Amino acid sequence: MIITTGLEPNETTMAHAIELAESFAMQLVPRRDASIQQLRRQHQDDAVLVVSAKGARLEIPDQPAFFFHPNNSAFRIKRLERGDTDTMLSVCQIQPGDDVLDATLGLGADSIVFAYAIGENGRVAGIESQTIIAKLVEDGMKRWRNGSDALESAMRRVEVITGHHLDVMSSMKDKSFDVVYFDPMFETTVDASAGIGGVRAFANAETLSAEAVQEALRVARRRVVLKEGSEGKLHERFGFTPYRKRERQAVYSFREIGGGE
Ligand SMILES: C[S@@+](CC[C@H](N)C(=O)[O-])C[C@H]1O[C@@H](n2cnc3c(N)ncnc32)[C@H](O)[C@@H]1O
Known part of the structure; x- marks a missing residue:
């Protein structure tokens, strides 16, 4: 899995992404202006955890994205x-x-x-x-x-x-x-x-x-x-x-x- 942010993250999102990367003991991959597809190719990893103002979302091709929500x-x-x-x-x-x-x-x-x-x-x-x-x-x-x-x-x-x-x-x-x-x-x-x-x-x-x-x-x-x-x-x-x-x-x-x- 790789951890990155949405495009143009604000300070709060950056801090959130850094905290999650630490909790997974992984390096945060700077998003810059790359697409998720490009990051997958560069890092040869399909699973991308994207941290944005809406929260953290795990995206894997052909699977429903996984993210927290209060559900029922x-x-x-x-x-x-x-x-x-x-x-x-x-x-x-x-x-x-x-x-x-x-x-x-x-x-x-x-x-x-x-x-x-x-x-x-x-x-x-x-x-x-x-x-x-x-x-x-x-x-x-x-x-x-x-x-x-x-x-x-x-x-x-x-x-x-x-x-x-x-x-x-x-x-x-x-x-x-x-x-x-x-x-x-x-x-x-x-x-x-x-x-x-x-x-x-x-x-x-x-x-x-x-x-x-x-x-x-x-x-x-x-x-x-x-x-x-x-x-x-x-x-x-x-x-x-x-x-x-x-x-x-x-x-x-x-x-x-x-x-x-
Ligand atoms: C049906 S879901 C539970 C849904 C939950 N009650 C809710 O309201 O969202 C079952 C969850 O239990 C976890 N689980 C299954 N076996 C477990 C085990 N032996 N120890 C801890 N977690 C387990 C699964 O990974 C899964 O996330």
Whole structure:
């Protein structure tokens, strides 16, 4: 991958690009007036991370570009502000002040909704195994503007942890979080939106392991919650109780700590 800027970057964009280049431990390639195609040829690398006033965007030929955006968290938070409920929050029995571990961060939309619901006294940590996703989502959550105050303040409070969730959870103490949440990649594509499409090319598509479920049950104080596609069978494999299963919709399921489900 190479890192460059848009044409004629201002000081803020330059500082952003330098910070990202440092975080990836790479050199920033000056854009001058070269096209992205010319940079690809000069550096013999198809993957170009372009930093502009709009944010950072990874461009690879024949793939949807990957960039951070709040995805469905913006409208979910609006609905919560109107007093509606959110199925994920209900399955997790979220209360203000809770601590949540999102073991499959992705674009972070679910983590942002958790952060909104939990408020300033709780903690949301999101684990992402793919460095490119983790770094761009962490960067985006820190810088995104144009959302409501509630959305921006929620995303600023999400902590990003880069690593495989099994390794990360293994280093955590028993009962460190009220809830541990898994949303692994669905085996069949159900969401073709640009944002998730962008993640798909870089995502870790491995299935959830029995070891990860065991670690989550150790690390959680209240519940471990799983989201999967409508055809998903992981909840059956791991003994999770489905929550209001509806045809053709994502299935949420949970395991109560203490075996009381
Ligand atoms: C379906 S996406 C999650 C979407 C997310 N809930 C959201 O709201 O944007 C799954 C993400 O989990 C990551 N992932 C899969 N297996 C993982 C693992 N073992 N450890 C950490 N991250 C993992 C994938 O790379 C992908 O980014």
